[in-house]
Every structure is written in C-alpha cells, then in structure tokens.
Amino acid sequence: MHELKVEQLQKTYPGRERVAAVDRVDLEVEAGEMLVLLGPSGCGKTTLLRCVAGLEDAQAGRITLQNKVVFDAARRLNEPTHLRDIGMVFQNYSLWPHMSVQRNVEYPLRARGASRQDCEKAAARVLEIVQCAHLADRLPAMLSGGQQQRIALARALAPRPKIMLLDEPLSNLDALLRVELRTHLRAIHRTVGFTGIYVTHDQVEAFNLGTRVAVMKAGRIEQLGSAREVYERPATEYVARFLGIRNVISVQPENGWESDAGLLQGDLPGLARHRGPVRIYVRPTAIALLADGAASPKGDCMSLANGRVLDALYSGSEVDYVVDVNGVSFHASLKAYKATFNAGDRVRVAFSNADALVYAGEQLVPREETKAVQEGEVAAGVRPAAD
Numbered sequence: 001m002h003e004l005k006v007e008q009l010q011k012t013y014p015g016r017e018r019v020a021a022v023d024r025v026d027l028e029v030e031a032g033e034m035l036v037l038l039g040p041s042g043c044g045k046t047t048l049l050r051c052v053a054g055l056e057d058a059q060a061g062r063i064t065l066q067n068k069v070v071f072d073a074a075r076r077l078n079e080p081t082h083l084r085d086i087g088m089v090f091q092n093y094s095l096w097p098h099m100s101v102q103r104n105v106e107y108p109l110r111a112r113g114a115s116r117q118d119c120e121k122a123a124a125r126v127l128e129i130v131q132c133a134h135l136a137d138r139l140p141a142m143l144s145g146g147q148q149q150r151i152a153l154a155r156a157l158a159p160r161p162k163i164m165l166l167d168e169p170l171s172n173l174d175a176l177l178r179v180e181l182r183t184h185l186r187a188i189h190r191t192v193g194f195t196g197i198y199v200t201h202d203q204v205e206a207f208n209l210g211t212r213v214a215v216m217k218a219g220r221i222e223q224l225g226s227a228r229e230v231y232e233r234p235a236t237e238y239v240a241r242f243l244g245i246r247n248v249i250s251v252q253p254e255n256g257w258e259s260d261a262g263l264l265q266g267d268l269p270g271l272a273r274h275r276g277p278v279r280i281y282v283r284p285t286a287i288a289l290l291a292d293g294a295a296s297p298k299g300d301c302m303s304l305a306n307g308r309v310l311d312a313l314y315s316g317s318e319v320d321y322v323v324d325v326n327g328v329s330f331h332a333s334l335k336a337y338k339a340t341f342n343a344g345d346r347v348r349v350a351f352s353n354a355d356a357l358v359y360a361g362e363q364l365v366p367r368e369e370t371k372a373v374q375e376g377e378v379a380a381g382v383r384p385a386a387d
C-alpha cells in the first residue's frame with residue numbers, strides 16, 4: 001500500500017518565468033520505505049519536500065497521505081501542515097535555544113495538547129532511540145552538532161508521525177560523524193518503521209539509506225529505482241554523469257569502432273546494428289591500465305591504443321590516474337598496492353564489456369543489445385586492476 005502519492009505536482013516560484021522548481025512530478029512512496037531524493041543543487045528536492053509538508057502552495061497536482069487527499073489544486077484544497085501527520089528534520093537543526101532537550105522533544109506533543117505524562121513518556125522513548133537520554137536537561141547550545149541533530153530527529157519522531165521528511169539532515173556534520181549517524185539512522189528506520197523521504201546530494205548516503213532512490217533533474221524525476229538499479233544501470237547520460245562516471249568514449253559503430261580517442265579494439269556485439277553515434281561510459285574503478293607492450297586483452301573487453309599517464313593522485317587506498325589517449329582524458333582509480341605507473345608512462349586503457357554503459361540519444365541501451373550473443377562466450381574479460 002502506498003503511504004504517500006504525489007500526482008502531477010507543479011510548483012513555479014514567482015519571477016522564475018515558466019521554469020518550474022517541481023515539474024509535473026508523479027511519485028508513490030510505500031509504507032515503511034525510505035525513498036531518497038538525490039540530485040544536484042537547485043533541482044527541486046527541498047521544494048518537493050516542502051510541498052508534501054504543506055509549507056509550499058503548488059499550482060497544480062494532488063497529494064494523498066494514507067488515502068486522504070491533503071492537497072488538490074483543482075479543488076483548492078490545502079490541508080495545513082499540522083494536520084498532515086508529518087515529522088520533519090532539516091539541515092539546520094532548528095531547536096528552540098531557550099528550551100532544554102526534554103522540552104524541545106516534548107514540544108510537538110504539547111502543541112497538540114498531550115498530557116504531561118504522555119509527553120514525558122514519549123520524550124523518554126525517543127531520547128532512548130537516539131541514544132541521548134543523558135542529555136535531557138541540557139540546552140541546545142551545550143550540545144555538539146551531532147547531538148543537536150539527534151535531538152531534532154527525536155523531536156520529529158516523538159508524535160509517531162506516519163511520514164518523516166528529512167532534508168539533508170547530516171550535511172552540517174563532519175565526515176566521520178555523518179557516517180556514524182547514517183548507520184544510526186538506518187537502524188532507527190528499521191526499528192521504528194516510519195515511512196521516510198530523505199533528501200541528499202551525496203550518492204553514498206543515498207545508496208546506504210534508500211529503499212529506493214529517485215534522481216532528480218530540473219524539477220523532474222529522471223530515474224527511480226533501487227540503489228542497485230540506479231548505480232549499475234543509470235538510465236540516462238545525466239544520471240551517469242551525476243554519479244561521477246567520468247570516462248566517456250564517443251563512437252560511431254557503423255565505422256568499425258573508430259572513436260574520439262582512436263580505434264577501440266574489441267566488440268560490443270549487438271551494437272554493430274546501431275545506426276548513429278553512441279557514447280560509452282565507464283567508471284574510473286572499472287578501467288584497467290595495461291603496461292606498454294603487454295599482450296592484448298582476451299575475452300569480452302575493449303581497449304584503446306597507447307596513451308600516456310598525465311598524473312597520478314595518491315589518495316590513500318587508491319591512486320587516481322589521469323591518462324591521455326589521443327587528446328581524450330581517462331580517469332582510472334587503481335588500488336594503491338596495484339598502482340605501479342608513474343606520470344609519463346605509456347599505458348593502454350582497457351575495460352570489460354560488462355562495465356561499459358552504452359548510451360544512444362542520451363538513453364541507456366538495454367544490456368541484451370550490447371552483451372555477447374554467443375552462448376558461453378561470457379569470458380572473464382579484463383578484470384579491472386582496481387579489483
């Protein structure tokens with residue numbers, strides 16, 4: 001059953017001529033799931049969330065929470081936020097500075113007229129969940145950022161809302177704390193079992209937390225799927241680029257495998273049928289570098305003519321190589337213990353067919369069209385040196 005349904009939602013801010021911050025969005029969120037909205041700055045994530053919360057008035061569309069229509073532009077229906085049974089957590093924790101942690105967490109229940117006993121019970125329950133029971137008497141100014149964010153989360157959870165809206169709740173925290181709180185949030189989601197929409201532009205956070213991930217582009221949802229689907233099969237070049245897949249080879253299949261980086265050796269069998277240009281995207285971690293003079297790779301893989309290492313960036317566990325092949329830059333991320341090349345070395349760029357994401361007219365070409373046609377021909381190919 002869906003807990004939240006958004007239909008054809010449209011929100012345009014005044015002054016932004018015909019550019020909608022949210023552009024005819026359809027979305028269904030299932031009970032108990034954590035749907036992550038992922039996308040670059042300005043793509044409409046916060047606006048969509050604020051519309052669901054009733055903090056923005058959209059121009060068109062409908063929002064249904066648990067079979068109850070809370071917004072319908074056509075009927076001029078717009079239920080106020082406090083009647084929507086929603087909990088919210090934002091990037092800036094927005095705790096009341098003059099209230100103790102206990103009072104902050106009790107606040108939404110008091111506002112609804114709950115008894116003192118119920119308030120205390122609920123606060124004790126959620127402070128336990130976020131592991132902050134010992135901080136109940138402190139003022140927000142006496143807390144660290146991570147503690148403040150846990151309290152903000154506790155406050156949102158206290159009235160047991162059906163839906164939690166979380167807008168980049170971890171982005172003000174330092175890297176280590178982010179990872180810790182992310183894990184904690186995942187555990188809380190499992191224990192409490194709320195339905196959530198989580199906004200972020202951090203893909204690791206999205207893949208860690210999201211039951212499903214929606215990638216947004218200019219007010220629209222470009223792809224919606226499981227973390228795995230989005231990661232492994234980015235539906236469009238926009239999604240591929242947003243996920244940081246930086247190696248792009250432009251090919252005209254009917255010209256053999258002539259590309260902008262020179263002749264590609266190997267074959268993506270089904271693609272020979274393709275009319276018109278395709279672009280092949282390969283992740284830096286899926287690129288293998290072969291030493292000059294090394295034997296041509298066997299199996300289902302492709303390789304390019306010799307290139308030259310321009311730079312090698314050491315980042316601890318990996319070395320990120322920049323390689324120039326006929327004027328096209330490639331990025332290869334190799335495990336440091338396998339990274340033996342230096343700037344100036346001649347190397348060949350190779351990748352397994354299985355790691356090639358092929359796009360025609362911006363859209364991902366289905367895998368059946370690109371994989372080996374002959375039974376049993378799915379050989380190991382070149383395994384990326386990063387493995």
Ligand SMILES: Nc1ncnc2c1ncn2[C@@H]1O[C@H](COP(=O)(O)OP(=O)(O)OP(=O)(O)O)[C@@H](O)[C@H]1O
Pocket residue numbers: 013014016021039040041042043044045046047048201
């Ligand atoms: N109050 C406002 N008035 C006018 N334009 C606005 C307003 N709020 C947002 N916008 C515009 O709407 C678009 C979507 O903004 P939104 O805040 O939803 O983006 P976002 O995806 O949350 O970005 P970020 O990752 O930076 O938070 C942007 O172009 C933004 O400039």
Ligand SMILES: [Mg+2]
Pocket residue numbers: 045046047
């Ligand atoms: Mg935002």
